[in-house]
Amino acid sequence: MSVIAQQEVSVAPALPPAATLDDVLRHASPAEVISAALKIVGREHLALVSSFGTESAALLKVMADVDPAIPVVFLDTGWLFQETLDYRDALTRQLGLTDVRSIKPLEETLSREDPDKELWFSDPDACCRIRKVEPLARALKPFAAWINGRKRFQGGVRSDISVVEQDGSRLKFNPFANVSREEIEAIYTSANLPPHPLVASGFLSVGCMPCTSRSEAGEDERAGRWRGRSKTECGIHTTPTS
Numbered sequence: 001m002s003v004i005a006q007q008e009v010s011v012a013p014a015l016p017p018a019a020t021l022d023d024v025l026r027h028a029s030p031a032e033v034i035s036a037a038l039k040i041v042g043r044e045h046l047a048l049v050s051s052f053g054t055e056s057a058a059l060l061k062v063m064a065d066v067d068p069a070i071p072v073v074f075l076d077t078g079w080l081f082q083e084t085l086d087y088r089d090a091l092t093r094q095l096g097l098t099d100v101r102s103i104k105p106l107e108e109t110l111s112r113e114d115p116d117k118e119l120w121f122s123d124p125d126a127c128c129r130i131r132k133v134e135p136l137a138r139a140l141k142p143f144a145a146w147i148n149g150r151k152r153f154q155g156g157v158r159s160d161i162s163v164v165e166q167d168g169s170r171l172k173f174n175p176f177a178n179v180s181r182e183e184i185e186a187i188y189t190s191a192n193l194p195p196h197p198l199v200a201s202g203f204l205s206v207g208c209m210p211c212t213s214r215s216e217a218g219e220d221e222r223a224g225r226w227r228g229r230s231k232t233e234c235g236i237h238t239t240p241t242s
């Protein structure tokens with residue numbers, strides 16, 4: 001292997017500022033955003049983070065059409081529905097994803113901080129930290145940039161996200177920042193993507209079992225997450241990963 005080739009594999013590239021990339025990509029299609037991320041960052045240093053939730057298949061489909069070998073990071077918190085784990089496996093097969101990495105919390109951390117598995121009730125922020133935020137930071141260590149599926153139409157703190165953000169020392173690409181719910185649905189229809197198995201049971205947004213409930217008619221799609229609490233985000237998008 002040449003010296004240049006070795007560097008391409010092992011050394012993260014110098015990346016442009018997020019604001020510069022956002023200026024260029026703010027009106028780009030999701031596929032164009034992912035293609036640009038791939039070109040700028042390189043596959044060895046780029047990951048897509050997916051919950052394999054109710055809208056995840058659309059982003060995974062767009063990514064698979066660009067490059068199905070981009071690493072996909074999936075946070076297996078230990079509290080997920082079996083339906084989500086099955087959906088991960090089904091989509092991985094259907095879309096031909098070749099590098100899905102299921103990341104679990106460290107056993108020693110769980111034994112120390114959540115031995116009775118009741119932290120979700122007593123301190124959900126701490127629970128999310130040890131089951132999502134810390135595992136994601138660990139999983140992203142080899143990567144210089146990551147892709148995720150947040151949309152502005154989801155509202156709350158997501159209502160004004162840009163297409164490219166700075167996340168600590170990493171770049172964070174939001175290819176769906178500008179898309180509408182109808183465009184997401186169109187991707188499902190045209191690609192014949194299966195819905196998450198729990199959608200038929202009334203779940204519009206699916207996370208961990210203790211913190212997910214069905215949405216009522218007219219409710220925001222994330223209303224069923226952490227119902228009855230002020231919490232609306234798990235922390236992976238509000239805590240820098242590095």
Ligand code: SF4
Binds near residue numbers: 077119127207210
């Ligand atoms: S969503 Fe609930 S169960 Fe899952 S990590 Fe956060 S607090 Fe814990």
